[in-house]
Structures are given as C-alpha cells and as structure tokens.
Amino acid sequence: MTGLDVTGLEGRGLDERGLDVSGLEVRGLSVAVRGRTLVDDVSWSAPAGQITALVGPNGAGKSTMLRAIAGVVPERARRSGEVLLGGERLDALPGRERARRVALVEQLADAVPQLTAREAVRLGRTPHHRMLGFAIGDDALVEAALAEAGATALAERRLGELSGGELQRVHIARALAQQPLAGAPPAAASSALLLDEPTNHLDVAWQLDLLELVRRLAADRPVVLTVHDLALAATHADRVVLVDRGRVVAEGGRDAVLTPDRIRAVYGVDATIEAHPDGVAIRYRRMDA
Numbered sequence: 001m002t003g004l005d006v007t008g009l010e011g012r013g014l015d016e017r018g019l020d021v022s023g024l025e026v027r028g029l030s031v032a033v034r035g036r037t038l039v040d041d042v043s044w045s046a047p048a049g050q051i052t053a054l055v056g057p058n059g060a061g062k063s064t065m066l067r068a069i070a071g072v073v074p075e076r077a078r079r080s081g082e083v084l085l086g087g088e089r090l091d092a093l094p095g096r097e098r099a100r101r102v103a104l105v106e107q108l109a110d111a112v113p114q115l116t117a118r119e120a121v122r123l124g125r126t127p128h129h130r131m132l133g134f135a136i137g138d139d140a141l142v143e144a145a146l147a148e149a150g151a152t153a154l155a156e157r158r159l160g161e162l163s164g165g166e167l168q169r170v171h172i173a174r175a176l177a178q179q180p181l182a183g184a185p186p187a188a189a190s191s192a193l194l195l196d197e198p199t200n201h202l203d204v205a206w207q208l209d210l211l212e213l214v215r216r217l218a219a220d221r222p223v224v225l226t227v228h229d230l231a232l233a234a235t236h237a238d239r240v241v242l243v244d245r246g247r248v249v250a251e252g253g254r255d256a257v258l259t260p261d262r263i264r265a266v267y268g269v270d271a272t273i274e275a276h277p278d279g280v281a282i283r284y285r286r287m288d289a
C-alpha cells in the first residue's frame, strides 16, 4: 500500500510559505457555462512526486476541472482563477506552451483507428512546432515516450485494433511526448500529467499495470487522476481531493478525506472502510438498508 504522507515534501521546491511550488496548484478556479457554474471557486494542490486522486459523484465537475487546468473549456464558458505549475502561472501561457507543460489524457480520448500507435504518439510533438511537422530529435523522443509508457511493442499496431488497456498506454505515451524532453528528468519536473478515469474499462490486471506505470511517472512530476473507485484511490493515491457539485469538500491524506461520514454526505451511502496490508477495501450499503 502506498503511504499517504501529505507533508512528505522534503527536498521539493518549497516557497517561503512552505507551499510546494514544484507541483500543481489550483487557486480559486471557477468555470461557468451559460450562467451555470460547473466548477465553483476551487483550490487544491498536487505536489510533484505524488499521485493525487480527484474523486466525487458523477457530474461533480472533475473532468471540467482537469480540462480547465489543461486550458480546454467548453464553448462560451467563463473561467476564472489561477493554475500554477512550479510556481509559474499556466493560465498566462500561450496555448502551445501550456500544452507542453500540462498533458491531459481524456476518458474517451479520440483515436483515429487507422493511425499506428507510433503515429499517434508523434502527434504529441505538435505543440513543439509552429506548423504540423517534425523536428530533429522527435523520433528519439517518440521512442522514449513509447518506452516509458510500456508501449514499444504496440508501435506498429493500428489504434483501431488495440484493447482498452493498450490504447490507454498509447494515449499516455502521446501525453509524455507532448511534454518537454519526455523521459528525461529533471526537465519533466516542470510538467504535469492529468488522467481522466484512466482505469475505466480496464480489467484488474491492466489496472494494476497502469497504476504501476502512473506511480513511475509520478516520481518526478505531479500526476492527477480522476477515479470512481474510492478503494483504488485510497490504495494507490498519495493525496485525495473530494469534489461535490463543483466544489472541493475535502483535500489531503486518505484517512482524513475518505471517511464514512464524508462518503455518506457526498454519495448518500453507508461505507465500511478496511485497511489491509496490500490496500484498502470499502463496502457500501444503502443508507436505509
């Protein structure tokens, strides 16, 4: 089981207030579309070197938050607040530069079935070029990204033939290729990886595989993932941010955030939480049962 030490930031870039400026920090972020508030003045942080799980009921605003951090908002949306990475304001950066710093792997990431995995990963280099095209060094970065995501063996396969788990790896490789010097820390310390429901549609073995990959990637960058399985979040994440109706209900270590009281208040179900040496198990019951 992963330790959940929210104060374990020694050796990281702390500013004079003790905040981790090498990580991702969301400050007062709001997103509204046609007068409806989807994300309501949320503030939370995701330190580099840790996995931060964003959890909450359907429609709570998790995907909208990740998209807003990556600079993607719905049409006619109004966004306010700040997003900092390594102490630098991301929302002030041009889109292309921002895309190099923050990579988002979406739930239903669009996949052109005819593309090979290698071609799809190459597209990750797009924010590094003025026009569509490739530069010297791209090939090596693409191969490094494929290797880092454990997708080298898939390079020549077409996306349309891949399983959900294989496709997820290719999407992660593309996200890594999008960032500066993929696979070459410490430059990667100034980039962040956002994964929207990365374990969706994966069988348990693929889930564990993916979470091991995510753990490796989190070694030198902040990784934020959304997940519905609270036991998985409690077992594999270092930090948990609980979201409900566009707001942050709680943020911090597993024990502090995922309590039966909070689960009841947010999801409307009773939960029994058991910590085991190899993970956390949660049983749910209807409140009136």
Ligand SMILES: Nc1ncnc2c1ncn2[C@@H]1O[C@H](COP(=O)(O)OP(=O)(O)OP(=O)(O)O)[C@@H](O)[C@H]1O
Pocket: 033, 038, 056, 057, 058, 059, 060, 061, 062, 063, 064, 065, 074, 075
């Ligand atoms: N483009 C959009 N225009 C208007 N409303 C939107 C748009 N995208 C999302 N919403 C609304 O914003 C709210 C939050 O959606 P979001 O997808 O962020 O939630 P979520 O927590 O990721 O949900 P889930 O767990 O079901 O994926 C929902 O009520 C959704 O209907």
